[in-house]
Structure formats: C-alpha cells, structure tokens
Amino acid sequence: MWLLGLDAGGTKTHCVITDDKGSIVAEGFGGAGNYQVCGIEKTKESILKAIDEALNQSVLEKKNICHAVFGMAGADDEMDLDILNPLAHSIMGDVPVDVVNDTWIGLRSGADDNIGIVSICGTGAAHAGRNKKGESLILRNLDYELGNRGGGGDLVSSALHYAFRSNEGTYLKTSLEDEMKKIFKAKTMDDICYIIRNEEMSDEHRYQIPIAVFQTARKRDPVAVMLLEEMGQTLGQYASGVIKRLHLEDEKIPMVLIGSLFKTGEPLFINAYMKEVLQTAPFAYPVFPTKSPVMGAIGLIIDQRKGC
Template sequence: MAYYLGVDGGGSKTYALVADERGNVVGKGASGNGNHQLGAERAKRHLFEAVEAALAEAGVTAGEIERACFGLAGADREADFRVLRPMIAELGIARSDIVCDTMIGLRAGTSRPCGVVLICGSGTNAAGRNASGETFQCGGFEYEYGDFGGGRDLAVEAYRAVIRAWEGREEPTLLTGMLLELLGYGTVNEMFHDFLDHGRTVPLDAVKLLFRASLLGDETARAILRRQGEELGKSARAVIRRLGMEEETFDVVLVGSVLTRGEGTFVTGPIEEAVRGIAPFASIVKLGIEPVVGAVWTACEAGGESLPDELEARLRRISDFRLIGHSGPVSG
C-alpha cells in the first residue's frame, strides 16, 4: 500500500493529511502557524507537530510515505526555499515537493488545467497558471511590497477605525462597542492606553466584527471590506493580464477564511466585478474543501498516480478540518 502526505502550512494554522492509494484519509494532524517568515523555528515546530500527528494516526513512518507535498505560505522565492528544503528534509521523507500554498489551493478548487487563485486568510496572495503551464504570483509580501489586507491587516483596520471614531476623525461606528466587548474594555480610552503601555496587538478574531457590523449596515466596516475586495480584484486582473488569460475559460478560486467563511458579498462582490470586466469566461469559485486536500492530490500526481473520480470524490468529503476537532478564528 502506498501512502501520500499533504501539508498546508498557513500563517495561523498547519494541517496535515495522510491518504492511501485508494483515496482513504488514514491520518490527520493540526498545529499552529507554518509560515517560516513569521519565525522559522516556530513554523518548523508546528509543521513537525502536524505531520507527526498525521503519521501517528495513520500508523506509518515518514519512510513509508511514497510522496509528500508541502504547500506553505511564505514559499515564494529561492531565499525561502533555502530555508525550507533542509527543514523539511529533517522529517525523513524520501520524496517531497515544496510549493507555495497558492498552488495547493488552486489544485483543490478546480479540475481545469488553468486558473487563478486568490488567498485571503491571515495574509493575502494571488497566483495563476495558464493553459501553457506558465505561472505567475502577484503579491504575498505584505503592505510595504504592494499588498493590502488579510486577517492581520483587517484586524488592525478595525482597531484603527474605532480609534479614529473616538478621536472624532471619523463618524461613529458599530465596531466600537463590538471591539470593546471582544477585548474586555469598558471604554476606548482604557483600551487605547493599555495597548500603548503594554504593546498589545489586535487579535485576528476582530476580523469577524467587520462582517458582523457590515451586515448591520455599518458603513465604516463595509468600506474596509470593500477595499479588501477591490485590492484582491486588482491582483486577479494583474495575474490574468500577465498570463494572457483574458479569453480563456477558467475558475478563479477563492481561498482563506475571509473569503470562504465571511458573510455577505462585501469582499467577493468587488472581486467578481473586477474579474468579469477583464475575463468574461471566468467563473468565481469558493473553495469548499480544505486546501490540504489539494496538497495530497499534488503529491499523488507528482508520484505518477492519477486518482479515479470516485476516489477524488472521497477526498472531497474532507470539507472542513474541524472534523478532527480543530477550529479557529476567521483568519486562515
């Protein structure tokens, strides 16, 4: 029996799956942040924890894995791979591939040979592959390199909006009461000084407040989410143009909890508008399964296997990693 390992290492969580050649999931593991750019040793610890848990549940050793695919946030440049290759090699898996997490999200979200993927979880990224197999990544390097958004930025935007409203620079917002309740403060003044005095950071859970306030009609929250959608739409258009995909039929796969779990169309609406304006044959698809399944498929295909349709369908039933008892904030 051949076994395949797929790993999805993101900015807030890491998932690992072991599947056999028949498409049965035999082992699962979960841990925290797997992005080495946020701390290499911590990411390594979390990657190893998730993989070791999945191997243990499967009852196999690393040496018994036929092929593995690690889809990792932060696997962007050769400088990143110089860190990641020796790290992953320590697991003792004979044949493994390391790709950016965009690629496993794209593989999990579409059966077409080409497509575009937009990720908005704790951070943002965009990438695509055209019919000729050419790929292009747009973004993924945070604000100073042209990005905007993702859970980390959106949480800060929610906090800033409350501060600006409190000072009178902006109109009052429903985010104020929601954020105070979330963080356990009685007043904005108390929160403001406590954050300054103790160097506190805004938790990713604050992103949920943007969606909640938007559904209640809060224009401040809606404007923040709208900007996120517009920025992702710009990234999609850049990928489509660079790869010459304007007249192709393909899926734009939306990945990450801000895009797949957030309520309403405050983020997805501007994305659809941007894509429709440049690629009329493209379809917007929300990823309905965990990207880690795409890593398992990629590992199988790299090993020369092609899963039959019924076995692919079996893997698609892993639609929510909380099936193994792991849950988290809107930040993935």
C-alpha cells in the same frame, strides 16, 4: 503507496496521509506555520506536531511515505525556499518532499486540471495563476511595502484605525468603536490605546476583530461595509493583474477562493472582488473548493505520478 500532504498557514498547519488514490487515512493538526510571521522554530514545531499526529493515527512511520508535498505560506521566493527546503528535508529524512507556496495547493484543490487563478485571503493574502500553456505566475505576496495588501491582519489595522477616528470625531461614527471595547474588555478607547501601546494586544484580540468587522457590516454599518468592499476590490485588482499577465482575459477561468475571509461567503466582500475581476475577464467565475487546501498537495503528488 502512502502520500503525505501538508498545508502550513498563518494560523494552523494541516497534514493528511492518503493512499495513492487520494483517500484520506489519517490527518493531524499543528499551530501557525508561516515562518515569516512566527519564526522557523515555531514553524518546525507546528509541522512536526501535525505530521506526528497523522502518523500516529495511521499507525504508519515516515519510511512508509512514498512522497510528500508541503504547501507553505511564506514560501514566496528563492530566499524563502533556501530556508524551507532544508527544513522540510530535515523533517522528512529520506522521503522525497517538495515545498511549494500554499497558493499552488489552493489552486489544485479547486481546479482539477490545475488551470485558473487562486486568491487566498486568511491571515494574509496571496494570488497566483496558471494558464493552459502551463505558464504560471505568482505575485510577491510579501508585505505592504513590497506591494501586497489584504487579509485578516490588514482588517485588524483598518478596523482599529477607524474605531479610533470615530472616537476622536475625525471620520464617520462607527459601531466598531463599541465592538472594540467589547473585544478588549475596556471601558474607553483610551484603555485600548494603553493596551496596544504596551504591546498587550493578544492573538485572541486579532482573531476577534475581523469577525466583528463582518458582523458589523451585516448590520450595514457604513465604515465596516466600506472596509469589506475596499478589501474585496483590492484583492480583485491583484487577481486581475495575474489574469492580464497570463493572457486569460477572454477565457472562462475559475477564480479559486481560499481562506477564512472568503469562507464567510459575505456578498459585500466577494461581490466587490468579482466586480473588479469581471472588468478584466468577463467570463471568470468564482469557485469555493469543497476540498480542503491540503488535498491540493495530494493532488500535486498524484499529478506527478511518482511511484515508490
């Protein structure tokens, strides 16, 4: 029995094929897979590339797959599932496939019993949880206007905001100003302004800016420190909201931390997150999964005990 798990995020798509015990026999990668950001055609292209790469590596065909789970950023509500379910079925054909939000495969990758809270902080941010009664909750995890905040995208906006304010003398001086000039290969902030206003800001620029914030914060730049601590605190508030609504305040619960920003291990960021969480749930503790999120998709299939 061969199982297929997929993790489609804002930056990359990861596919694994395993046996029925969860041992990996092949894997493949594709590009961005959040259709809300990159569009449905790009999402399909990324998924197909990742799956085809894994199938070719394993010398298997789709018909050999018993069951698949797609964990997808952007699978936030019924409106999204009405788009993504047909996409998944068109890709997998007759193979049974479940589409779930990527928070759920993230939680399963870090909690074998699938109980706890998961916070994702990568390109974007998302939060969900499940209690011992089997009750689950996921936040909307959409955009700023609809209550969400956090992730690399927000860090890009904030870092640029304060770099320009530093340049104009309307807030604290920050070395982020010089870092932006390096990233954009610009002599002045006016040059950067021109690049942004002419929509010439590239994906590479967006990738480099959060890295610069973390590096600058480690040098104790006050603005960069503020940005990381503020984001950690904000994400902790979202996680605390999930804890309260699932009535987990008095339990020893794992906080499963997923995504590139949590992977940095930066204490300024993670300590601010946990400080906020511990005010609500004093027995909560952080978990950094040793397995990649895509293995949570495989775990969900095994949990269902579906045979061919």
